[in-house]
Amino acid sequence: MDVERQASAPTEKPVRRDESAVTRELHTSTEPDLRRVDLDPNFWYPVAWSNKVKAGKPFGTRYGADPIVIVRPDNGAPIYALEDRCAHRQVPLSKGKVEGDVVKCCYHGWSFDRKGCCVTVPYLNKPGVGRGVKTYPCKESGGLVFIFPGDPALAEKIPVPVPCQVNNTEEFKTRRFDPHVKCHYSFMHENLMDMNHQFLHRKQMGQITARFLGQDKGENFVEASYSFARKGGEQPLAERLLFGRHDKTIDVKDQPIDEVVTIRTTYPYQTLQIRDKDGDLMMDLWVAYVPLGEHQEETQAYGLLSVRRPKMKFLLDLAWPVLGIFTNRIFMEDKEIVEMEQEAWRELGGDHNVEVFPVVRNLRELLRRSGVPEQA
Amino acid sequence: MDVERQASAPTEKPVRRDESAVTRELHTSTEPDLRRVDLDPNFWYPVAWSNKVKAGKPFGTRYGADPIVIVRPDNGAPIYALEDRCAHRQVPLSKGKVEGDVVKCCYHGWSFDRKGCCVTVPYLNKPGVGRGVKTYPCKESGGLVFIFPGDPALAEKIPVPVPCQVNNTEEFKTRRFDPHVKCHYSFMHENLMDMNHQFLHRKQMGQITARFLGQDKGENFVEASYSFARKGGEQPLAERLLFGRHDKTIDVKDQPIDEVVTIRTTYPYQTLQIRDKDGDLMMDLWVAYVPLGEHQEETQAYGLLSVRRPKMKFLLDLAWPVLGIFTNRIFMEDKEIVEMEQEAWRELGGDHNVEVFPVVRNLRELLRRSGVPEQA
Amino acid sequence: MDVERQASAPTEKPVRRDESAVTRELHTSTEPDLRRVDLDPNFWYPVAWSNKVKAGKPFGTRYGADPIVIVRPDNGAPIYALEDRCAHRQVPLSKGKVEGDVVKCCYHGWSFDRKGCCVTVPYLNKPGVGRGVKTYPCKESGGLVFIFPGDPALAEKIPVPVPCQVNNTEEFKTRRFDPHVKCHYSFMHENLMDMNHQFLHRKQMGQITARFLGQDKGENFVEASYSFARKGGEQPLAERLLFGRHDKTIDVKDQPIDEVVTIRTTYPYQTLQIRDKDGDLMMDLWVAYVPLGEHQEETQAYGLLSVRRPKMKFLLDLAWPVLGIFTNRIFMEDKEIVEMEQEAWRELGGDHNVEVFPVVRNLRELLRRSGVPEQA
Structure with a gap:
């Protein structure tokens, strides 16, 4: 198509x-x-205007019943999209902050990277915990942020609209x-x-x-x-x-x-x-x-x-x-x-x-x- | 009685x-x-004050869960009552307008007469479609508009209150x-x-x-x-x-x-x-x-x-x-x-x-x- | 404890x-x-500040789904707590008034005492009716009104917090x-x-x-x-x-x-x-x-x-x-x-x-x- x-x-x-x-x-x-x-869900859907997703500030949005956080790293890396629930206590990551390439939960400060992996729990001596959060393929086109809510394996085969x-x-x-x-x-x-x-x-x-x-x-x-x-x-x-x-x-x-x-x-x-x-x-x-x-x-x-x-x-x-x-x-x-x-x-x-x-x-x-x- | x-x-x-x-x-x-x-439902129930139902302007009201539109034609004909849903897409006829003796849906302009029949679909070459909307017996008494929500065959036997x-x-x-x-x-x-x-x-x-x-x-x-x-x-x-x-x-x-x-x-x-x-x-x-x-x-x-x-x-x-x-x-x-x-x-x-x-x-x-x- | x-x-x-x-x-x-x-429920729970419960004026509050009325008699007797529903038609007793030691429903004037018994139905020749309303053990401590929502028989064994x-x-x-x-x-x-x-x-x-x-x-x-x-x-x-x-x-x-x-x-x-x-x-x-x-x-x-x-x-x-x-x-x-x-x-x-x-x-x-x- x-x-x-x-x-x-x-x-x-x-x-x-x-x-x-x-x-x-x-x-x-x-x-x-x-x-x-x-x-x-196996299409690209816009979930935000690009200019509303500021570097360093996570942006909360939704597809269907699913909360999604769009993260624009403050180090110039491309944007990415995660499930908007911390793996710890399920509160929205979009209420937190972006530090470099990771998004940090506002509650206890757990940090997640673009793969959805928990990389830091500030009060643990070990880096993160095993469990992370779901990721979504995410691209920008024509001033819109698109995510692919379906099977990620299909995302590359489906064109992003202009x-x-x-x-x-x-x-x-x-x-x-x-x-x-x-x-x-x-x-x-x-x-x-x-x-x-x-x-x-x-x-x-x-x-x-x-x-x-x-x-x-x-x-x-x-x-x-x-x-x-x-x-x-x-x-x-x-x-x-x-x-x-x-x-x-x-x-x-x-x-x-x-x-x-x-x-x-x-x-x-x-x-x-x-x-x-x-x-x-x-x-x-x-x-x-x-x-x-x-x-x-x-x-x-x-x-x-x-x-x-x-x-x-x-x-x-x-x-x-x-x-x-x-x-x-x-x-x-x-x-x-x-x-x-x-x-x-x-x-x-x-x-x-x-x-x-x-x-x-x-x-x-x-x-x-x-x-x-x-x-x- | x-x-x-x-x-x-x-x-x-x-x-x-x-x-x-x-x-x-x-x-x-x-x-x-x-x-x-x-x-x-086999009694006459008031659903509007007579003076609120203006000639030419359909009036939306309800009995139980049923939406009802009261129509006072602008040609002097008596008022009548229909189910307040267009036969086409079920939006309220009371949002439309009265033209002569018919009520016209605000959306695509389908028209219905006092028998609830669809008489016009503006963009069809034939007059109306087979399906219409439900009618209610309707009378005025003492400044009130009454409808008969039950079996219409019984309406004439039951007196309208004064x-x-x-x-x-x-x-x-x-x-x-x-x-x-x-x-x-x-x-x-x-x-x-x-x-x-x-x-x-x-x-x-x-x-x-x-x-x-x-x-x-x-x-x-x-x-x-x-x-x-x-x-x-x-x-x-x-x-x-x-x-x-x-x-x-x-x-x-x-x-x-x-x-x-x-x-x-x-x-x-x-x-x-x-x-x-x-x-x-x-x-x-x-x-x-x-x-x-x-x-x-x-x-x-x-x-x-x-x-x-x-x-x-x-x-x-x-x-x-x-x-x-x-x-x-x-x-x-x-x-x-x-x-x-x-x-x-x-x-x-x-x-x-x-x-x-x-x-x-x-x-x-x-x-x-x-x-x-x-x-x- | x-x-x-x-x-x-x-x-x-x-x-x-x-x-x-x-x-x-x-x-x-x-x-x-x-x-x-x-x-x-077998603990003492606060349901009001003491100074909000005025003598002579019933105070409505809740524990879980249960409405509760706190009564401070205007004759100096200690406060008490009842189910906040009149035995007659279940409207809140807290909308009524306190007269002496009893609380009187606002609707038909039925009166209930601190035992929850209906003591007066104004328009009956006999005193009250057989049925009353549920009571709750009730005490004051540290400026709070506590009730005991569980089994009243256990109330005395459980200390009221200071x-x-x-x-x-x-x-x-x-x-x-x-x-x-x-x-x-x-x-x-x-x-x-x-x-x-x-x-x-x-x-x-x-x-x-x-x-x-x-x-x-x-x-x-x-x-x-x-x-x-x-x-x-x-x-x-x-x-x-x-x-x-x-x-x-x-x-x-x-x-x-x-x-x-x-x-x-x-x-x-x-x-x-x-x-x-x-x-x-x-x-x-x-x-x-x-x-x-x-x-x-x-x-x-x-x-x-x-x-x-x-x-x-x-x-x-x-x-x-x-x-x-x-x-x-x-x-x-x-x-x-x-x-x-x-x-x-x-x-x-x-x-x-x-x-x-x-x-x-x-x-x-x-x-x-x-x-x-x-x-x-």
Whole structure:
């Protein structure tokens, strides 16, 4: 799997009009409840922003129910990740301190190295004790710290993602966000993939309507493309930025917007790209959903949104704060609705979704077959 | 069952002195725990004040564990009630909007009519999908919106209550209240029925003592009558209003108050009426307890308190705010104590009440035999 | 068992250097999880400060899951303790009032005497009802109210503690504290006993290092002694007070401090004493841990800290507020760490401690064999 290639080139495949896109056939399944399917741990997941992990200060984070400490040695050695529990009394190592290459527990001062071995117990005459703590493969990419929560032996075979245009600072300006949402990660994938939910954002987006162009799917991905038409109202400033440099759609009702939006889940990540009528990439969103909690009923998302700089580059700088407010408001609406979905799932004791949109049904199958059974 | 007749004429039956009113015989029971008995859903229960349900704006409420949306169409059609979950992804319809006679989900814009049928899915070429949402019979009476949570086929046979004197505005002024209490509804019935708990309200009511006059019971009701005597202290202003136009009891200790208080549970509602020595109705309280939560361990009460206007009608208007504060303080004391009863029940894992008052024992039997087993 | 004698004279036994103090042998056990061992109820436990229990006003408190009301009659009779639930409807008697020697429930006014018998039901013609409430042996000592939660027949055989130097006001000044900590009591015993955790308090205590001198143990106690050496930094003002009148250690690095600190768990209490080089008692700490909750996963501690008045007695008065802040900061660090231990225990579903320090291992055995199995 080449994450980078897939993330940057989804629209190279032909966009087919899917005639079965609308259907009254209801989804019924004897398969396991999607909300009880855990994410496959044999991928790289972000657990921190690189710049939040300071040299000399351990950083506590989580994947699922597992506490993890990220250590950036103060001697220039690379970062590493350990189980965030001292072998002695299980208190978080992230409350301690980093000395050279080791992390020292705050309680009785036991020290652990990057292999998770206990190397010092200050009040013992011998170096350390036999038992240590679990380690996680750990790498940095695009300003994120990634860990590999699954089988460490597989880590080297799985590429670390390079999110969107984070390294292309000449052409794109990139914004970070990291919302915590109280729902299963699958709701997040479905929310973004199904652009028919623009109705939810009618206050932010105006009377804009998505038109489904087509879909594609493969062993490890599902993709959908849309165009948009404005049914009325004025185009918000920030939306204009997201949809490109030209402004002919302002005040022009029912006129199609030429840009194409392509959303793609390449398991376990998700991207949203906007291309203009010439096929140039205008916006590039990359997001990873990190499960939290024993039952993965909460999600820590890490996202990067790259927007192409306009020819008059100061325009984007001017509009940047507005864009932040705009995307944040949209996100708060999404957060509220997916948390209501999770709550309904909890109250009903299971998934009662009646999904009629083939793209979402394909997405659900992808998530179900790619995930792993919930831990007992 | 004629709720209106029963509510307005309880003291027409002879009040008998019950010689077994006091007893040391303790209540023991092999019957199910009263706090695990659910209310019979085959009655009309209020779930909103009519004036809170605006035309065009769906209103979310609950009965037990079930979310309900009340819809008042913006085209003048009568209100209706649906399960408050979109058939698509189960998010609350009450977060959406009303358009004409239909309610539209906020997420993907699916629309449902008063029969609960999905009539539109905006991005499908066909009208709606086969599946809809559950409906509830729904009517308005006395400023309240009632729903029938049980078998809809029975709804027409069961009368909708007309609470107390709400429609007799010439002779009575009526106050509304809707406290949320964290206890089983049965504690609320017992609290009001047992006037021996005046000790709880000694700060508000002064040293007033209830004297039990007698009780009555039938297939669907239990009723108790009391007179009161002041043991000392001055009569509070608001109490004077509640107990009638004359003021001979002020500063006169141990002198009986001529008014008779009659409390009646006519399943599932409860009333408290005060009549003066001529038998004229001075005060008329009606209250319904709506269960909340899967185990009905919380209660949303809806109450209406009608007070007869004195001959100099402005007096009641003057005293109205004081009466509000007075009744609210008394209610806050009752709320605190019934919530402590619920908490003790929870800690002890069951009902350990030792009830010695026959009226309350009869009431408990009524509630137990009229209710339904707790849902598993 | 003579608690008073043991509490005041622990260092009369020879302090032996324990050669096995450090070891790499790990603790494994088929015995019950220490965090599931309840405290033996057949001891006297403090549940209130004497001066908080006012004559005439019942005082509500708890031991484990059991609510307890302490009653100080307004007629001069001694205090007593009852189950804090009315026999009638189980609401707290502590919400009621004391009249003479009886406590009267706030709800319907039932009265109970010091034997727990119901002596009055105001609205019955007969005195009380047959059933009463449970009583607890109850005594006052050193400004604390103690109850005996176990078998009342054993209460008289077990001495009531006289905490530290609370009655020796001429030579000592005593501070009270009563922190509520969300962890099992056993974490509290281990925390104080293991002075190797001074690393946790490095910000408050400077670079001070404990040196283990030796231990002692017996049927109902474990004891450890330490000396301290400063590795650098200045001696904080309050520490100087705790460690005695002389100040030769200021700015003198690596020089041992002559005082000896002795920590002792005499089941179920714990003490910490500091003696100077002449063996004079400088500081005397006594603490009792009262379990809270059905599973004793929270602890209400009651502590008394006696500090010897210096020759210029006003010095201690001057330093008293600083000492309070100092000890409070240290305590907040301990509270945070023991609550993290409890949380780790909960997350891991059991005790995974790898204890290498023999004193703590002995302490764990003492707590395990002295306690009782968790109530089902």
